[in-house]
Amino acid sequence: MKTKSFTFSRSRYPFFLLLLLGILFDVQGQDFLYGDPLPDAPELAARGPYGVGVRTMQLVNPDQIDILNSKNGKEARYDRPLTIEIWYPASIAPSTPASVTYHEVMGTRGDSLRPLLPFEFKGRALRDAEPVKAAQPFPLVVVSHGYVGSRYLMTYLTENLASKGYVVVAIDHTDSTFKDANAFYSTLLNRAKDIRFVINAMADLGKKDPKGQLGRLIDGNHVGIIGYSMGGYGVLNVAGAGYSDGLTAFFGQMTGGSRAIAELAASNSDYQNQGDQRIKAVVAFAPWGMERGVWDLEGLKGLRTPTFFVAGDQxxxxxxEKGIKAIYEGAINAERYLLTYKNARHNVAPNPPPAEALRPGLHIDEYYRYAEPSWDQRKINNINQHFVTAFLGTHLKGEDHSLYLNIPENSNEKDWPGFKPRSSTGMELLHAAGKAE
Known part of the structure; x- marks a missing residue:
């Protein structure tokens, strides 16, 4: 019996090559989760020695100004709900898969009113895992998302830091998430207040946690705060950069005369007395506000906590230049860094776009809520993991990461320490010491 020969013609070659590459990508992609290191990931992007547990907690900040329902000069009050997600070092048996499913939505109930589309993605953590038994508690890191966003916007970073010995708490800021975005002035008023409240609540958790397991992990005297976009707007204020009187006036115009935000202004003596010595480090990804007059030079002088800024120069x-870099240049009393991704725009902090955002027919903003037009988001994530690890390790744990922080400004001139050969292109790292007033 004659067997039929198969001729692999040139015309069929591109088709079969693409098919083979598609199969390989699909197989490999099944195991590649947000935050996993690419082949050229810098050294400190790798996960740490701890298993990672995760749990959700509901908090209530009592008797807050209800700015959305305050009218005609009469201040309404309410108990403000906040959902937080906590990642922590956990005891996980080697035979137990550390896997979790995060439930999220695309779209927004904010000004654009795009339909909410549920999706889910996997992470490398175990829900409600038993906290590790440790001789010493771990530094606390509080994470604040952008407008709009959610507590799951930066899981590549929150999981990574927990694996390295931090208790990491990400906030769902009420009126500012994909699901519940409301008038912007609620975010202007509440962002810094939420962050400060969560720091206090977590520092006190040892007294309030009925099991006492998670609270004993938290070192509330060594705190780092991380914010992206409006989160950056919030963490800088919590760390001492008081808002300008111009913002107070603008807020009054938006709200029909309310001066509620004046308590966060640099000109308010009560604000000046709110300094929090527990906060040892600030990471501000693309902080919003400088171009809009949120800070002036006097307000920026109040920032004295070491700060690591991350930005795209587009x-x-x-x-x-008049936004993030101007904050970096104006915060003269803080030791500070500015990592710049050349040709990147605003999205230098989030997870990569979910697979669902690639579906034809969706609004492009579902994709550009996450993606950078000139960079692979996974590479940005790995670089962020590397530098945030070095910076927080220095200021929260007393580790020596000078090798990775005291480096040439221009990454194109010479390979940066910790980066694989030829992989550290297209970036700049500026560093300035704080001045004593």
Missing amino acids: DDISGY
Whole structure:
């Protein structure tokens, strides 16, 4: 019996090559989760020695100004609900898969009113895992998302830090998430207040946690705060950069005369007395506000906590030269760094776009809520993991990461330490020491 021969013609070659590459990508992609290291990931992007547990907690900040329902000069009050997600070092048996499913939505109930589309993605953590038994508690890191966003916007970073010995708490800011976005002035008023409240609540958790397991892990005297976009707007204020009187006036115009935000202004003596010595480090990804007059030079002088800024030099939301870089230059009393991704825009902090955002027919903003037009988001994630690890390790744990922080400014001139050969292109890292007033 004659067997039929198969001729692999040139015309069929591209088709079969693409098919083979598609199969390989699909097989390999099944195991590649947000935050996993690419082949060229810098050294400190790798996960740490701890298993990672995760749990959800509901908090209530009592008797807050209800700015959305305050009218005609009469201040309404309410108990403000906040959902938080906590990642922590956990005891996980080697035979137990550390896997979790995060439930999220695309779209927004904010000004654009795009339909909410549920999706889910996997992470490398175990829900409600038993906290590790440790001789010493771990530094606390509080994470604040952008407008709009959610507590799951940066899981590549929150999981990674927990694996390295931090208790990491990400906030769902009420009126500011994909699911419940409301008038912007609620975010202006509440962002810094939420962060400060969560720091206090977590520092007190040892007294309030009925099991006492998670609370004993938290070192509330060594705190780092991380914010992206409006989260950056919030963490800088919590760390001492008081808002300008111009913002107070603008807020009054938006709200029909309310001066509620004046308590966060640099000109308010009560604000000046709110300094929090527990906060040892700030990471501000693309902080919003400088171009809009949120800070002036006097307000920025109040920032004295070591701060690591991350920006794209084409940021069209927060601005670069007159925005993020201007904050970096004006915060003269803080030791500070500015990591700049050349040709990147605003999205230098989030997870990569979910697979669902690639579906034809969706609004492009579902994709551009996450993606950077000139960079692979996974590479940005790995670089962020590397530098945030070095920075927080220095200021929260007393580790020596000078090798990775005291480096040439221009990454194109010479390979940066910790980066694989030829992989550290297209970036700049500026560093300035704080001045004593």
